[in-house]
Amino acid sequence: MTYCLTAHVAGGLIFCSDSRTNAGTDNVSIYSKMHPFCWPGDRFLCLLSAGNLATTQGVVKRMQQDIDQDAATHLLNLASMAEAADYVGLINAEIQRNQANRDTANTNFEATFILGGQIGTETPATYMIYPQGNYIHESSDHPFLQLGEIKYGKPILDRVIRPELSLEAAARCALVSMNSTMRSNVTVGPPVELLIYRTDSLQAGRYLNLAEDDAFYRCIGERWSQGLLRALDDLPHFAWEIPNETACAPDE
């Protein structure tokens, strides 16, 4: 499977994705699922992809082709992130339709995307684009979006990601979310890509490619495990463990 996520905080946008692809239980390979598009000083967009690899590659190729051939509509001349999401949705549906027209086996060609970025002076935005070609923007209370194997990594995002969180803290949180997912699902794998976009910078932002043996990434995983054990120690004890302690005693 895939695991990708974005977080939208006051300081900017976080993009994080894994790189493992598989066909069934083997045929494992490495493909980037992070596709940035940047025109410094004008706009920055980044597409994260999940689903049928032929579809996702087809969509990205079409977007690049529209730019190269200066088509009537492409990422450089769209006026807003919402229009960009609509454009990607249209291409997504079309590529799937084309593949289905060739197919004789009722195959699932679906792909889902997250498109995030900033165009000019508009507020940064992130959108989830569905196989059906429609799309939603992120929640203002829980300003994150996820693709693929989302459940293992969701609780930490639910508890932590808020608009007021610092950009770097949100990035660490994304790496923890990815780490928890990779520990629990072997079809999500390294390298992990991380991109940090600062609001109004209209630049490509910081980019990290973290291989399996990357010292920083391993340090994140180890320190997080240690932090969890400390958090567990700090939990209230049961009444019978400390007979004199009355705070937080369970109603047994």
Add this chain to the structure above:
Amino acid sequence: MTYCLTAHVAGGLIFCSDSRTNAGTDNVSIYSKMHPFCWPGDRFLCLLSAGNLATTQGVVKRMQQDIDQDAATHLLNLASMAEAADYVGLINAEIQRNQANRDTANTNFEATFILGGQIGTETPATYMIYPQGNYIHESSDHPFLQLGEIKYGKPILDRVIRPELSLEAAARCALVSMNSTMRSNVTVGPPVELLIYRTDSLQAGRYLNLAEDDAFYRCIGERWSQGLLRALDDLPHFAWEIPNETACAPDE
């Protein structure tokens, strides 16, 4: 859905379950999914249930009926936990078959169980019993089992549950795992039942029924969230945040 889990540590067994049932998106109710059977000084067993409610109720009723009627085989005269798991598996398959024989709509009557406990001087054991009637015992490296909505609450168990963990620490871990799941899936809900069985006690063990507004349970959730934020703060910073810090710097 349901979320139930057991943990098997050196000191004993932890059982934890939610109590929400639903038919579709409503018709929400509260049913216990924890069914203890205890003959003090001889044996203690506890069954956790998930799946079709008519099936799970049918299985528990049959087990109780076999005891009441002193059937040839019942939980009091089985010689080992493995035999007990086999017995429950047999009943599970039979109840489903009976329901299917009445059905005309290809309904899913499946139920899955975790059976844990200790019989006499045998080592305590836990078993996952599948709808097919077969069963497995827990892993010795990751000595926990889960039913139902397992993904949200799994990462903490993967990182923390080891045979050498104290019984109470394992119980706190189970409550955290349940808390994370309930925050992320509305079909898993309170009250939360927790049962702590001490190895060789052959007694019912400590039992807690934690309602939604239980002070202890809320304290667990709040302190855990605070602990996570502290753990997040303790993660290594990116190289550009602290230019002079060389430990754990990412290979950018």
